[in-house]
Amino acid sequence: MTSVSIVSYSALYMLLLIIIFFSKKRLNLFENKIYSVGIIVALFGTFLEIISAIYFLFGWDVNTTFYIVISRLVFVYYVIWINIFLNYIIIITRQKVSQRKIIFQLLLCSCVEVVLLMLLPFEYIVSGDTMYPSGLAVTFLYAIIFVCLLLMLIFTIISVKKVEKKKFIPLIALLFLGGVAMLIQSYFPEIFLTTPLIAFVTFLTYFTIENPDMKLIEQLNIARDQAERANNAKSEFLSNMSHEIRTPLNAIVGFSQALAEEENVPEEAKDEIKDIMMASQNLLEIVNGILDISKIEAGKLEIVNTEYSLKNVLEELTALTTSRIGEKPITLRTVFDPSIPQVLYGDYVRLKQIVLNLLTNAAKYTKEGYIEFKVDSVIKDDICRLIISVEDTGIGIKKESIDKLFNKFERLDLEKNITIEGTGLGLAITKKLVELMNGSIVVQSEYGNGSKFTVAIDQRIVEGKETVANEINTEIELFDAKDKRILLVDDNKINLKVAVRLLQSYQMQIDQAMSGQECIDKIKEGNSYDLILLDDMMPKMSGVETLKELQKIEGFETPTIAFTANAISGMKEKYLSDGFHDYLSKPIDKLELNQLLKKYLKEGEK
Ligand code: ADP
Numbered sequence: 001m002t003s004v005s006i007v008s009y010s011a012l013y014m015l016l017l018i019i020i021f022f023s024k025k026r027l028n029l030f031e032n033k034i035y036s037v038g039i040i041v042a043l044f045g046t047f048l049e050i051i052s053a054i055y056f057l058f059g060w061d062v063n064t065t066f067y068i069v070i071s072r073l074v075f076v077y078y079v080i081w082i083n084i085f086l087n088y089i090i091i092i093t094r095q096k097v098s099q100r101k102i103i104f105q106l107l108l109c110s111c112v113e114v115v116l117l118m119l120l121p122f123e124y125i126v127s128g129d130t131m132y133p134s135g136l137a138v139t140f141l142y143a144i145i146f147v148c149l150l151l152m153l154i155f156t157i158i159s160v161k162k163v164e165k166k167k168f169i170p171l172i173a174l175l176f177l178g179g180v181a182m183l184i185q186s187y188f189p190e191i192f193l194t195t196p197l198i199a200f201v202t203f204l205t206y207f208t209i210e211n212p213d214m215k216l217i218e219q220l221n222i223a224r225d226q227a228e229r230a231n232n233a234k235s236e237f238l239s240n241m242s243h244e245i246r247t248p249l250n251a252i253v254g255f256s257q258a259l260a261e262e263e264n265v266p267e268e269a270k271d272e273i274k275d276i277m278m279a280s281q282n283l284l285e286i287v288n289g290i291l292d293i294s295k296i297e298a299g300k301l302e303i304v305n306t307e308y309s310l311k312n313v314l315e316e317l318t319a320l321t322t323s324r325i326g327e328k329p330i331t332l333r334t335v336f337d338p339s340i341p342q343v344l345y346g347d348y349v350r351l352k353q354i355v356l357n358l359l360t361n362a363a364k365y366t367k368e369g370y371i372e373f374k375v376d377s378v379i380k381d382d383i384c385r386l387i388i389s390v391e392d393t394g395i396g397i398k399k400e401s402i403d404k405l406f407n408k409f410e411r412l413d414l415e416k417n418i419t420i421e422g423t424g425l426g427l428a429i430t431k432k433l434v435e436l437m438n439g440s441i442v443v444q445s446e447y448g449n450g451s452k453f454t455v456a457i458d459q460r461i462v463e464g465k466e467t468v469a470n471e472i473n474t475e476i477e478l479f480d481a482k483d484k485r486i487l488l489v490d491d492n493k494i495n496l497k498v499a500v501r502l503l504q505s506y507q508m509q510i511d512q513a514m515s516g517q518e519c520i521d522k523i524k525e526g527n528s529y530d531l532i533l534l535d536d537m538m539p540k541m542s543g544v545e546t547l548k549e550l551q552k553i554e555g556f557e558t559p560t561i562a563f564t565a566n567a568i569s570g571m572k573e574k575y576l577s578d579g580f581h582d583y584l585s586k587p588i589d590k591l592e593l594n595q596l597l598k599k600y601l602k603e604g605e606k
Helices: 002-023 030-058 065-092 099-119 136-158 165-187 194-206 214-261 267-297 310-325 348-364 399-404 426-436 493-506 516-524 543-552 571-577 590-601
Strands: 123-127 130-134 306-309 330-336 343-346 369-380 383-392 440-446 450-461 485-489 509-513 531-534 560-564 582-585
Touching (some): 002 030, 030 065, 030 099, 030 194, 065 194, 130 136, 165 194, 306 310, 310 348, 348 369, 348 383, 348 450, 426 440, 493 509, 493 590, 516 531, 516 543, 543 560, 571 582
Parallel strands (some): 560 582
Antiparallel strands (some): 123 130, 343 450
C-alpha cells in the first residue's frame, strides 16, 4: 500500500509541476526546453510505476509477459530521464556543445539504450520474502546510470566556477538521496523509491531553472520602449530648438556682419555692432555645445575619418585664436614640429574642435602674457602621435578644482571669471571627443600663474601625398560674380533678407522663392541658375522633397546647397546623402559662404 501511495503522490506532484511549468510564460532557453521534456518523461514514468506498485500490492505473478514489458518500460523511463538530466547538466555547465549535437546525442543514446533494454534478458528472482529483477538488462541499466552520474559529476567539477551554485543543488540531491534510497531499498525492496526520488529532483530543479517573472520583463521592455521614445523626443526637441534659436540668430549675426562693413555707419555704432556680433557668436556656441553634448551622450556622435592636411588645420586654428585674442596684450606663440607628415588620416573636424576649445579657453582666461600653441609628433610605423599643448599665462586653476574641470556645466573660480562668458560645456565635450578618438588629455596648472593642457591623439600617416583638398581659407576673398544667377529658397522673409544682404557684396543676380513649389515652378518656367540655396524645414514641401522633385526635371543640373538651421552634428552628411551638393548652416558664417561661392561660382575653382 505504501508504495502505491508514494508513487501516486509523486504522479500528482509531477502533474501539478507540469501545469505550473507550462502555464507560465518562460524564456526561450534551451535548458528550459530540455527540462520540459524531463518533467513529461517523469510523469509518464510515475504512471508506469503505479502499475508496478499495484502488481506488487496484490501479489500478482510478476513473471508474466505483460509485467515484464511494464518493467522494461520502467527501465526505459529511468535511462531516458537520466540521459535528459545529464544533458541538462551539460547545458547549464556551459560545455562547448551545440544544441544540435545535444539533441542528436540524446536521441541516439536513448534509442540504443531502449533497444538494448527491450531485448536483453531479465527476470524476477524470488528469494525468501524479497523479489528483485536480475539479468543482463538490469546490469546494463545500472551501468548506464553509473556512467551518467559520473559524467554529471565530472562536468560539474570542471565548471564549478562558471555556474551559479544553486544550479548544482538538484545534482547533489540526486547523488546523496540516490545513495540513501538504494540503501533503504536493499532492505525493503517492496518500497518504490526511485520514482519519488526522480519526482523530487525534478521538482528541486524547477526552482533553479532560469525562471524570471515574464511580467516583469514585459514591464521592463515597456519601460525601455518609453525611454527610447522619450530620448527620440528629446533629440527631436533639440533639433527643433536648434532650428528655432538659429533662425532669429541668423538675422542678428547676418545683419550685424553686414552693418559692420558699411562705410557710413558712425564709429560708436560700429563698436556696438561688434558687441552684438560677439554676443550672438557666444549664444551660437552655447547652442552648439548643448547639441553636441546631447549627441555624444546619446552615443550618436561618430568619428568620421578622412585624409587631411594638418598644416591647414593648424593655420586655421592659429587665425581663429588670433581673432579671439583681439586687442588683449597676449602674444600667440606657435611651435609646430616640422617633421609632422604632410597628410594624415583621421577626423580633422573633431581634432579642430578639441584644440579650438583649449585655445579659446586660453584666450578667455588670460589677461596678458602669452599663449603657446605647440604641436609635437612621435612616429611609430604608420602612426603619428600628435602631442598638442596649449599653455597660457592666465588665471590658472586651483588644485582642488582640477578634478571637476571636465564635468559638464561646471564653471570654476566664479568670483574671478564671472565676467567671462561660458557654459562649462567646452571641456566636457573636449574630453569626450578625445576619448572617442582614443586619445588622452592632461592638465597642469599653477593657480594665478597659468595652465597647460596637453592632448595626445594618434592619427594614421598617409604616405606619398604632399597635400590634400581640405584647403582651409581663413580670409574672405570677395570676387565679382556679376554674371552669376543664384536662387534663394526660404519660407522665412528675414532669412531671405539676411542672405540677400550678405550676397550683395558679390554683385550677383539674386532671385528668391518662398516655398519649394515656387522654386520648382521657376525651374520649370525655364529659369536657369548657377546655384540654389535651398532651405529644408519649410511647410508643405521640405527642401529634401523639393530637391527630389527638381531632380525629376529634365536637364536639371544646378548645384543645390542645403541651407538650413538644422545644424546638429552629422546633418551635413545626412544632406549630402539626400543628394545635396553641399551644406550651409544658419546663422550664415561669412567665411563658409565665401568658400561655397568660390567653389561653385568662381571660374576655374570648381
Ligand atoms: P566654459 O569656458 O564655457 O566655462 P569649459 O568647460 O571650457 O567651460 O571650462 C570649464 C571651466 O574650467 C571654466 O569655467 C574655467 O573656470 C576653467 N578653465 C578652463 N580652461 C582654463 C584655462 N585655460 N585657464 C583657467 N581656467 C580654465
